[in-house]
Amino acid sequence: MERQTTIKDIALALRLSTSTVSRALRDAADVSIETRKAVKALAEELDYQPNKLALSLLKNQTNTIGVIIPNLDYVLATMVKGIDEVALEAGYTVMVCQSDESFGREILNTKRLLDSLVDGFIVSVSSETMVYEHIKKIQTKKIPLVLFDRVINNMNVPKISLDNVEGARLATQHLIDQGYKRIAILAGPENLGISNDRKAGFIQTLKQNKIALDKNHIIHCDFNQDYAYIAAKELLSMNKRPDAIFAISDRLAIGAMIAIKEAGLKMPKDFGLVGFNNEPVTKLLTPSITSVEMFAFDIGKATAKMFLEMIHSNEDMSDKEIIIKPKLVIRESSRRISE
Amino acid sequence: MERQTTIKDIALALRLSTSTVSRALRDAADVSIETRKAVKALAEELDYQPNKLALSLLKNQTNTIGVIIPNLDYVLATMVKGIDEVALEAGYTVMVCQSDESFGREILNTKRLLDSLVDGFIVSVSSETMVYEHIKKIQTKKIPLVLFDRVINNMNVPKISLDNVEGARLATQHLIDQGYKRIAILAGPENLGISNDRKAGFIQTLKQNKIALDKNHIIHCDFNQDYAYIAAKELLSMNKRPDAIFAISDRLAIGAMIAIKEAGLKMPKDFGLVGFNNEPVTKLLTPSITSVEMFAFDIGKATAKMFLEMIHSNEDMSDKEIIIKPKLVIRESSRRISE
DNA sequence: ACCCTTACCGGCATCGTTTTCATGTCAGTA
DNA sequence: TACTGACATGAAAACGATGCCGGTAAGGGT
Numbered sequence: 001m002e003r004q005t006t007i008k009d010i011a012l013a014l015r016l017s018t019s020t021v022s023r024a025l026r027d028a029a030d031v032s033i034e035t036r037k038a039v040k041a042l043a044e045e046l047d048y049q050p051n052k053l054a055l056s057l058l059k060n061q062t063n064t065i066g067v068i069i070p071n072l073d074y075v076l077a078t079m080v081k082g083i084d085e086v087a088l089e090a091g092y093t094v095m096v097c098q099s100d101e102s103f104g105r106e107i108l109n110t111k112r113l114l115d116s117l118v119d120g121f122i123v124s125v126s127s128e129t130m131v132y133e134h135i136k137k138i139q140t141k142k143i144p145l146v147l148f149d150r151v152i153n154n155m156n157v158p159k160i161s162l163d164n165v166e167g168a169r170l171a172t173q174h175l176i177d178q179g180y181k182r183i184a185i186l187a188g189p190e191n192l193g194i195s196n197d198r199k200a201g202f203i204q205t206l207k208q209n210k211i212a213l214d215k216n217h218i219i220h221c222d223f224n225q226d227y228a229y230i231a232a233k234e235l236l237s238m239n240k241r242p243d244a245i246f247a248i249s250d251r252l253a254i255g256a257m258i259a260i261k262e263a264g265l266k267m268p269k270d271f272g273l274v275g276f277n278n279e280p281v282t283k284l285l286t287p288s289i290t291s292v293e294m295f296a297f298d299i300g301k302a303t304a305k306m307f308l309e310m311i312h313s314n315e316d317m318s319d320k321e322i323i324i325k326p327k328l329v330i331r332e333s334s335r336r337i338s339e
Numbered sequence: 340m341e342r343q344t345t346i347k348d349i350a351l352a353l354r355l356s357t358s359t360v361s362r363a364l365r366d367a368a369d370v371s372i373e374t375r376k377a378v379k380a381l382a383e384e385l386d387y388q389p390n391k392l393a394l395s396l397l398k399n400q401t402n403t404i405g406v407i408i409p410n411l412d413y414v415l416a417t418m419v420k421g422i423d424e425v426a427l428e429a430g431y432t433v434m435v436c437q438s439d440e441s442f443g444r445e446i447l448n449t450k451r452l453l454d455s456l457v458d459g460f461i462v463s464v465s466s467e468t469m470v471y472e473h474i475k476k477i478q479t480k481k482i483p484l485v486l487f488d489r490v491i492n493n494m495n496v497p498k499i500s501l502d503n504v505e506g507a508r509l510a511t512q513h514l515i516d517q518g519y520k521r522i523a524i525l526a527g528p529e530n531l532g533i534s535n536d537r538k539a540g541f542i543q544t545l546k547q548n549k550i551a552l553d554k555n556h557i558i559h560c561d562f563n564q565d566y567a568y569i570a571a572k573e574l575l576s577m578n579k580r581p582d583a584i585f586a587i588s589d590r591l592a593i594g595a596m597i598a599i600k601e602a603g604l605k606m607p608k609d610f611g612l613v614g615f616n617n618e619p620v621t622k623l624l625t626p627s628i629t630s631v632e633m634f635a636f637d638i639g640k641a642t643a644k645m646f647l648e649m650i651h652s653n654e655d656m657s658d659k660e661i662i663i664k665p666k667l668v669i670r671e672s673s674r675r676i677s678e
Numbered sequence: 679a680c681c682c683t684t685a686c687c688g689g690c691a692t693c694g695t696t697t698t699c700a701t702g703t704c705a706g707t708a
Numbered sequence: 709t710a711c712t713g714a715c716a717t718g719a720a721a722a723c724g725a726t727g728c729c730g731g732t733a734a735g736g737g738t
Contacts, residue, residue, distance in 0.1 A: 006694055017718045022696060032716060049454045053401070054694035057392045057723045064455075072416040081411060084437055093451055096435050098423060112432055115388045116403075141343075225619075254623055280564075284593055286625035345724055356688045361726060369686060393724035396693045 005046040014038055025050075056117070065094050065307065066113035070101045070126040070150070073251075074279045075296045079149060082300020083122060090308050092119070101223075103128040110134045120144030122307055125152060127189040127223065144310045148303040150194055158310060158320040160303045164194050167292040167326035168201025171246050171274040174290070174328055176209050178336045180244035180272045184217035184235050186228055186252045195220070198248040198276065217242050221252070228255025236263045244272030244334070250279040253289050257333070273333040287332035294326050344385040353377055364389075395456070404433050404646065405452030409440045409465040409489070412590070413618045414635045418488060421639020422461060429647050431458070440562075442467040449473045459483030461646055464491065466528040466562065483649045487642040489533055497649060497659040499642045503533050506631040506665035507540025510585050510613040513629065513667055515548050517675045519583035519611045523556035523574050525567055525591045534559070537587040537615065556581050560591070567594025575602045583611030583673070589618040592628050596672070612672040626671035633665050 007025070011018045016035065024031045024039035025048075042048075056062045065087055069076050080096060087094050095113060099106035106126045113121065114137075121138055123145065132152055138145045139157065151159040175183050185202045188195035199218065206213050216238060221227040228247065235242055236259060245260075247253035253275030257267075265271040267287045275282055278293035302322055310317050346364070350357045355374065363370045363378035364387075370378075381387075395401045404426055408415045419435060426433050434452060438445035445465045452460065453476075460477050462484065471491055477484045478496065490498040514522050524541045527534035538557065545552050555577060560566040567586065574581055575598060584599075586592035592614030596606075604610040606626045614621055617632035641661055649656050 004694095007696095008694075018695075019697080019719080020717055023717090026696090030716060035716080051396075051456070051694050052454050053392055053396045053456055054723085055696080057390075057396055057693090058695060058697095060723075062392070072411065072420060077411040077416055081437065081439075088447075088451075093434060093436070093455060095432060097432070098420065100420075108427075112427075115391050116432060117390070117392055258623075281620045281623070284597075284620070284624060343724095346726095347724075357725075358689080358727075359687055362687090365726090367727095371686060374686085390724050393693085394726080396695095396724085397726060399693075 004051065005043075005048045006051065007048070009046065010039060010042050010048060013042060060117075062117050062119055063092050064116070064118045065092050065304075066109075066116070066118035066121045067094050067096045068099060068106060068109050068113070068121065068123045069096065070099050070106075070124060072098060075277050075294065076124065076149070078296035079124075079300035079303070082297045082302075083304040084300075086301050086304035086308070090304075092308075099126040101126045101128060103130075107134045110138070114138070114141075114143075118143075120146075120307060120311060122146050122148060122303055124149040127192045130191050144307065146303055146307045146310060148299060150192065153193055156318045158306055158317045160299055160306060160322040161194070161324070162294045162299065163323045163325050164197035165201035165204070167276060167294065167328075168198040168246070168248070169205045170326065170328040171276070171290075171292055172202045172205035173209070174330065175244045175246060175272050175274060175334060176205070176211070178268070178272060178334055180334075180336075181211075182214065182217065182240065182242040183211075183244045183246060183272075184214075184219065184242035186231055186235075186245055186247040186256055187218060187220045188223055188248050188252070190220045195248060202246060214240065214242075216240075223249055223251055225251050225255040228252040229259050230255075232256035232259035233262075236260070236265075243270070244274075246274045248276050250275040250277045250282050250289065250291055253291070253333075254281070254285070257285065257289065267333045268336045272336070278329050282329075282331065290331045290334040291329055292326045293329050295324055299324055343390065344382075344387045345390065346387070348385065349378060349381050349387060352381060399456075401456050401458055402431050403455070403457045404431050404643075405448075405455070405457035405460045406433050406435045407438060407445060407448050407452070407460065407462045408435065409438050409445075409463060411437060414616050414633065415463065415488070417635035418463075418639035418642070421636045421641075422643040423639075425640050425643035425647070429643075431647075438465040440465045440467060442469075446473045449477070453477070453480075453482075457482075459485075459646060459650060461485050461487060461642055463488040466531045466534075469530050483646065485642055485646045485649060487638060489531065492532055495657045497645055497656045499638055499645060499661040500533070500663070501633045501638065502662045502664055503536035504540035504543070506615060506633065506667075507537040507585070507587070508544045509665065509667040510615070510629075510631055511541050511544035512548070513669065514583045514585060514611050514613060514673060515544070515550070517607070517611060517673055519673075519675075520550075521553065521556065521579065521581040522550075522583045522585060522611075523553075523558065523581035525570055525574075525584055525586040525595055526557060526559045527562055527587050527591070529559045534587060541585060553579065553581075555579075562588055562590055564590050564594040567591040568598050569594075571595035571598035572601075575599070575604075582609070583613075585613045587615050589614040589616045589621050589628065589630055592630070592672075593620070593624070596624065596628065606672045607675045611675070617668050621668075621670065629670045629673040630668055631665045632668050634663055638663055 007018050007021050011021045021039050024036045084094050097109035147157050147159040151161045187199045219231045221231045245256050247256050260271050275289045275291040278291040282289040282291045346357050346360050350360045360378050363375045423433050436448035486496050486498040490500045526538045558570045560570045584595050586595050599610050614628045614630040617630040621628040621630045
């Protein structure tokens, strides 16, 4: 690692003071045209690059955003892409840290980013996270913070998320409309907000349609295809077997799909299946899977925009909340009635 | 953003000098036990965190690795996960920048990271990248650099990649062994190293088996399912239509698969298909797709390890190269002969 | 009484840059 | 001549931490 050219080198070479060089480089007033020219020429020649660390130290600002996410699956990778795009445009660099769905790692990442002195945080919590001290600490230090996707409902922080209740409502209503009678839900981890919201939308829609809720038809499991497979097998072996499953993620839906096929059931005739996220893979499977589109890229961009707004404005934004409306994409796994 | 507690605050409160406080906090010699205790107690109370920027400026070291990748698809996300894991363990934070397969963005990212003063670079080039001045600049500045996955062959830099020739060889030989006679290849972008390596392995294997190469059966296209679909359609409409396709990525294979199905051809009976990467989705499709496993997570970890080695050792490592051996995973799309 | 060691601590420079304040020069004006 | 102001530049503080070097005081040995 070679020593970089500094402002001092230029100053020395031109018998100027560092202050004058600094001013010349930034086109400030009070510098004669000749010195300005000379400075710029030499800077060019020596490939001078201002040292960002020194600037950051001085201004107490790093132009860096800490992003903490539970994993890098399709949805989050897409969101990160959206965040990245907007942040880059605005001159910010993004530090992405994966908590790997682990509470401990999430705390570690928070600490790391905190003393890397990022200008702010964009966070989506892990499925293990149930206490929020580390998040609150960010707030206490008055560091800008935006939550996205997996938000914390009862916390006074700007947040952006999907209308998960509505998404579940769309999915459930669709299954009902297609004539499925005993609809089960494959929910995610029990303490996770998005999981509960989608469950709530499901239950609410059943009620609206005056369909009795069978508690055995609600199964929680981790966001993992294999667990979903096991859970679905369990559902299919019940006495009052369901005739449709609403899985709150496509990964879960795929696990369920394998179990359904193994049981010799045909979709959509014998059994209905709806997923969530609208991952590209849903369109490719046989049968293709009906799913809820959540506009991940847009959510990412909106999140970064809100973050930037928070950085630049001084007003309190802690009650700001953006909720994105989902859209149901109907495919073979649940389309029983042709239109 | 609140002012953080500094070493000066502690010094002032305890009527000590900053140097003493600094030493006390780091358990250095020459500090009495009482002052040490007092300093640590107060530091704890005030939630003192050393300012990393100041340290970085002083030591000229940021403990940050700049990672530049072309996208965040399954393979690269997995590799990044591997890099992240090893880096975190070693006390480094990773800055991931996506070039989005754009040469311009790659250069921009390099510039950004360069003047963010990262301690080094881990890079996988975009498919557009044909000149390497920006990469060479990193080398010129003597900043540690490791290439991975999509490496630059004729450049004197430590690199880690898959044995792409061997992977293609495995895939092609398998198709030949299964009795396919006219095998086409869906190659990636023409200037991309991995694309050409896989093509080379393909051609070489045909030659070894004394099979004539039909130049029309080599088609290049971007890593994009839709382009692959179009390319496959083209292949299928030829006079001497191929009876198998080796696609150099699973995404391409999926695009081809759709075209094959549309043409009314049954896999593996009428047509053979092999992909590359062994993405989880290959196992889920109907038929499931034979693919070449490339151990992305391991490659990621190995890359980070090599990077750390480079940082810590002083010797020249520019000729170091690790080549990972791939493995063929045979599935329905090409298994014609039961064993 | 003198010197030397040892333990403990403070001063200062340093990293690279910005910024405020001060300084010096020269021309113009009363 | 003396003052004013513009103009160009320099000196120094500041950001937060480290580390070298030097200083002081206490204590022991002669």
